[in-house]
Amino acid sequence: MDHFSHKDGVLHVEDVSVEAIAEAVGTPVYIYSRATLERHAQVFRDAVAPAGRTHVAYAVKANPNLAVLKVLAGQGYGADVVSGGEMARALAAGMAPGDIVFSGVGKTRDELTAGLDAGIGQFNLELEEEGRVLGALATARGQRAPATLRVNPDVDAGTHAKISTGRAENKFGVAIDQAPAMFDRLAKEPGLNLRGVAVHIGSQLADLAPLERAFERVGQLVAQLRAAGHAISHVDLGGGLGVPYRPGETLPEPAAFGAMVAHVTAGWDVTLMFEPGRVIAGNAGVLLTRVVWVKPSSGHPYVIVDAAMNDLARPALYDAYHDFVAVRPTGERLIANIAGPVCESGDTFAMGREIDAMASGDLAVFRTAGAYGATMASTYNSRAKVPEVLVDGARFAVVSERVTPQAILAAERIPEWL
C-alpha cells in the first residue's frame, strides 16, 4: 500500500498535489512519501518479529537521502552501509553506531578504521585477509571488532544478472564450503569478535525459494560451526525482497517472507539481522517529469520527457520497467515510446507501451522510483543533479537541492599551463 493516488483528477502524494511540487521545485524531481516509508518499515518489522530476536538495518544504498534515513531511524531502524560515505550519512541521520552494519566487498583500510572509530555494531567480512586487517586495526586501538563472515551459498536468486550476488562466480562472500576452516582461523584473531555469519543473494527477488535454500545452507553451517566449538550469536540474512513494478504484478509479501524465515530458522537461537532496502523505499517514491515533445516516428510516437537515464538509470542498466502515469489523466490512451533527452539510444524508458495520452507540457510520473533512483543519478550530458522532495501529510520540503550545471562547472578548473 502507498500514498500516491489521484484526487479530483490530479495525482497527489499524501495530501499534496504533485502539480504544486512541479510549480515550486520544477522537474524532474523525485518525490517521497513519509507515510509510505513508515508503513513499509512497520510492515517489514512486524513480518519478521515472529522469528524471535531481530535487528533490522535498512540498506542505505537503496535510498541514502538524509531525510529518508531520519524517517527510518524514527522507526527504530539501523543501517546497512557499504561505504564510509553511507556510514557518515547514517550517523548524521541519528542512527546509533551500534545499530550500523558495515557490508561491502571493497572496504578500504580507511573505511574499516572509520568504522572502528565510530564504534559501529558489526562488520560483515568478505574475505579472510579483510578479517586479519580489521583484527589488527582493532587490536591497535584496544578494541574487539564485532564481525560476521559473509558466505556465498551458490544459489541462483533468479533475478537480473547484474543484481544477483549469491552464485559461486559472483564477487561476494566466501564459498560456503570453505567457511568452516576460514572461521576457525579468523576466530583466533584477538581483535575480532567473530560472532556469526551473513548472507545476501541478490535484489528484486520474485520468489522465496532461492532465499529459503540459501537460509537452509546457512543453518547447516551454523550447526557445523557450533559443533566445532564456535559461539554463534548473530546471523545476518541480508535483503533482497522484491517489489511490484508492473501493474497487477504480485510478489511475495513481507509476511510470507517472515513466515518462511521463522520456519527455516526455528531453533537457531541467534539474533537474526535483516538488510531490506528496495522493499522499504521502492514504492515510497516517484520521479516527476514533464513532457517536452511528442515526436512522431516511423513507428509509435516518442514521448520525450525531461527526465533521463542520468536521473533514473534502472531501465538503461537492468531493462527495468517503471509504470508511467499522467498527473492529470484524461482517460484517453496512447501507444508510445518513452525516452529522455540524453544522446544515447539507451536513454529509453519504454517501447511500444500503452500509456495515458500525453501532449507537450503535461506532467507524468515514473512510479516505484524510491529505491535505486536518485542515488544512482549522475550529471551525464551536463544535466543538473536531480532534486528530491519529501511529503508529510499536507506539507512538503526539498530534502536534496537541484545541483545546477553552473554549480558543477564551478568545481572544474582549467590549469594555468593550458
Ligand SMILES: *Cc1c(COP(=O)(O)O)cnc(C)c1O
Ligand atoms: C544491496 C544490498 C542489500 C539491499 O538489497 P535490497 O534488494 O534493496 O533489499 C542488503 N544487503 C547487502 C549486503 C546489499 O549489498
